[in-house]
Amino acid sequence: MYIPTFDDVKAARERIEPHIHRTPVLTSSYFNGLTGAELFFKCENFQKAGAFKVRGASNAVFGLSDEMAEKGVATHSSGNHALSLSYAAGRRGIPVTVVMPRTAPDAKKAAVRGYGGTIVECEPSTSSREATFAEVVAETGAEFVHPYNDPRVIAGQATCSWELTEQAEGLDAVIAPIGGGGMVSGTCLTLSNIAPDVEIYAAEPKNADDAYRSFKAGHIIADDAPQTVADGLKVPLKDLTWHFVSSHVTDILTATEDEIVDAMKLTWERMKIVMEPSSAVPLATILKNRAVFEGKRVGVIITGGNVDLEKLPWMQN
Amino acid sequence: MYIPTFDDVKAARERIEPHIHRTPVLTSSYFNGLTGAELFFKCENFQKAGAFKVRGASNAVFGLSDEMAEKGVATHSSGNHALSLSYAAGRRGIPVTVVMPRTAPDAKKAAVRGYGGTIVECEPSTSSREATFAEVVAETGAEFVHPYNDPRVIAGQATCSWELTEQAEGLDAVIAPIGGGGMVSGTCLTLSNIAPDVEIYAAEPKNADDAYRSFKAGHIIADDAPQTVADGLKVPLKDLTWHFVSSHVTDILTATEDEIVDAMKLTWERMKIVMEPSSAVPLATILKNRAVFEGKRVGVIITGGNVDLEKLPWMQN
Numbered sequence: 001m002y003i004p005t006f007d008d009v010k011a012a013r014e015r016i017e018p019h020i021h022r023t024p025v026l027t028s029s030y031f032n033g034l035t036g037a038e039l040f041f042k043c044e045n046f047q048k049a050g051a052f053k054v055r056g057a058s059n060a061v062f063g064l065s066d067e068m069a070e071k072g073v074a075t076h077s078s079g080n081h082a083l084s085l086s087y088a089a090g091r092r093g094i095p096v097t098v099v100m101p102r103t104a105p106d107a108k109k110a111a112v113r114g115y116g117g118t119i120v121e122c123e124p125s126t127s128s129r130e131a132t133f134a135e136v137v138a139e140t141g142a143e144f145v146h147p148y149n150d151p152r153v154i155a156g157q158a159t160c161s162w163e164l165t166e167q168a169e170g171l172d173a174v175i176a177p178i179g180g181g182g183m184v185s186g187t188c189l190t191l192s193n194i195a196p197d198v199e200i201y202a203a204e205p206k207n208a209d210d211a212y213r214s215f216k217a218g219h220i221i222a223d224d225a226p227q228t229v230a231d232g233l234k235v236p237l238k239d240l241t242w243h244f245v246s247s248h249v250t251d252i253l254t255a256t257e258d259e260i261v262d263a264m265k266l267t268w269e270r271m272k273i274v275m276e277p278s279s280a281v282p283l284a285t286i287l288k289n290r291a292v293f294e295g296k297r298v299g300v301i302i303t304g305g306n307v308d309l310e311k312l313p314w315m316q317n
Numbered sequence: 318m319y320i321p322t323f324d325d326v327k328a329a330r331e332r333i334e335p336h337i338h339r340t341p342v343l344t345s346s347y348f349n350g351l352t353g354a355e356l357f358f359k360c361e362n363f364q365k366a367g368a369f370k371v372r373g374a375s376n377a378v379f380g381l382s383d384e385m386a387e388k389g390v391a392t393h394s395s396g397n398h399a400l401s402l403s404y405a406a407g408r409r410g411i412p413v414t415v416v417m418p419r420t421a422p423d424a425k426k427a428a429v430r431g432y433g434g435t436i437v438e439c440e441p442s443t444s445s446r447e448a449t450f451a452e453v454v455a456e457t458g459a460e461f462v463h464p465y466n467d468p469r470v471i472a473g474q475a476t477c478s479w480e481l482t483e484q485a486e487g488l489d490a491v492i493a494p495i496g497g498g499g500m501v502s503g504t505c506l507t508l509s510n511i512a513p514d515v516e517i518y519a520a521e522p523k524n525a526d527d528a529y530r531s532f533k534a535g536h537i538i539a540d541d542a543p544q545t546v547a548d549g550l551k552v553p554l555k556d557l558t559w560h561f562v563s564s565h566v567t568d569i570l571t572a573t574e575d576e577i578v579d580a581m582k583l584t585w586e587r588m589k590i591v592m593e594p595s596s597a598v599p600l601a602t603i604l605k606n607r608a609v610f611e612g613k614r615v616g617v618i619i620t621g622g623n624v625d626l627e628k629l630p631w632m633q634n
Contacts, residue, residue, distance in 0.1 A: 272591040
């Protein structure tokens with residue numbers, strides 16, 4: 001297992017800079033009043049392809065030798081990593097194949113194809129996905145870019161909190177949502193090197209709290225198919241992300257489904273930004289753990305903005 | 318009729334600077350590709366109180382002498398001007414009374430009260446509103462701040478396009494929605510002074526196209542209660558705004574209800590920002606008048622972001 005270093009982050013930043021946005025940091029006097037903290041929202045919902053995932057995907061794609069690149073890249077994902085890898089491969093002009101369950105939303109499939117990606121459908125089960133993916137790789141020789149358990153991906157995600165520390169100086173803490181742990185690992189990698197006193201919090205849906213339980217138990221616990229509105233956060237930690245999470249995270253906090261939806265809607269109303277449910281989990285945990293954050297300068301990573309506007313969670317009751 | 322000058326705009330900018338946001342300008346490679354133009358979105362949906370109206374309201378409120386301020390301010394509005402005047406009066410710590418039809422949305426009433434405003438309800442008719450408002454002014458001696466036909470308000474709105482010209486250099490055109498014409502008049506006031514070659518377009522719902530017909534006829538035409546999803550744009554031009562519109566506007570373009578809703582939804586999806594239907598009218602007209610804007614650098618003023626998230630227009634069919 002290769003553990004990426006801050007030199008990898010420096011290389012990533014230079015490599016991906018032409019292909020991504022330096023996203024803005026927004027503040028809200030309303031939310032500062034509500035929480036008693038000073039919050040700095042890093043808006044990766046404005047990122048290319050609509051999510052921070054494009055950082056890691058671009059770093060993987062543009063780091064390939066010409067020879068490797070020729071055979072293309074491949075992944076399995078029905079979420080933002082699929083879009084991001086397709087975007088990055090499209091920018092480099094190389095083939096990309098995404099294995100997706102046939103039940104994935106049409107909008108996501110259309111977005112992958114819009115970026116020039118090829119979709120190979122599998123049944124919505126782990127065994128079908130693995131078998132289908134193995135066939136794709138055997139046939140194309142494509143380079144597998146894992147959604148999070150990949151040093152190139154983590155080094156790419158690490159550029160986000162680096163920008164954040166430049167845009168909001170003197171932070172006391174940073175909080176990000178945790179699913180597989182790619183963003184949190186990148187945050188750990190950056191902050192442990194350039195700002196080791198900054199506390200790192202991870203925020204997780206209570207309905208998919210495998211990272212929380214792993215953190216308390218001291219070893220990886222993986223759940224089978226948890227259900228949460230924060231659909232980007234269902235996947236488990238893996239060895240590389242566990243390394244960072246177990247070494248550098250201060251604490252993991254959880255929020256219920258209602259708390260997540262309320263925080264999401266409140267952000268849309270007050271900050272006028274479109275973000276996905278996963279992105280609302282940090283704010284939901286800040287609102288319910290006032291004592292942890294009060295009086296602190298806190299960076300809050302808003303991870304993505306890809307939402308089905310026809311199916312907003314507060315309208316489904 | 319006092320016609321505000323660019324000196325008034327300079328004074329306004331200095332006066333309101335501590336109370337408003339210098340809102341960001343966003344770009345979108347997606348929309349540039351779609352339109353063939355280079356678009357610079359001035360995001361007043363991120364403005365204090367959620368709309369550009371706070372510029373004019375703050376200029377009026379903070380320009381009052383202490384003696385006048387003591388008696389407070391008053392207006393009639395069920396929209397963003399009501400919120401903005403309440404916000405500004407709250408910042409100065411003076412009374413504000415808003416006459417609102419009893420049928421106005423509860424959310425708007427709550428927002429006015431949240432900023433410290435007093436609401437006096439009237440029946441939803443012009444006669445009731447005028448009678449009620451006259452009583453309020455007689456009783457309080459409050460200063461009337463008209464939502465748009467007021468030189469202080471126009472000078473305040475004019476600061477928006479001034480910022481825009483600094484944030485996006487070398488613009489060929491600017492486009493803003495038109496209702497009563499406060500924002501467009503401010504835009505005319507600024508650009509005719511500091512960038513007279515920049516074309517000024519106004520965008521209007523076809524269902525409330527009184528400004529369009531006025532512009533073509535050469536005199537003010539006012540409609541009685543037009544119906545459009547762009548509820549900020551129902552009101553007619555008045556003498557002061559007509560002066561600016563008739564002198565400096567290049568053309569007025571219109572869009573249908575469906576075109577407005579489609580442009581609104583597309584902006585939420587692609588730019589990840591929450592904006593109100595009125596704010597989508599400029600983009601809707603750009604999309605249908607490609608030849609007018611192609612190859613140009615165009616400033617697009619997104620006027621506000623106060624939307625009822627429970628009643629999104631694309632969900633009401």
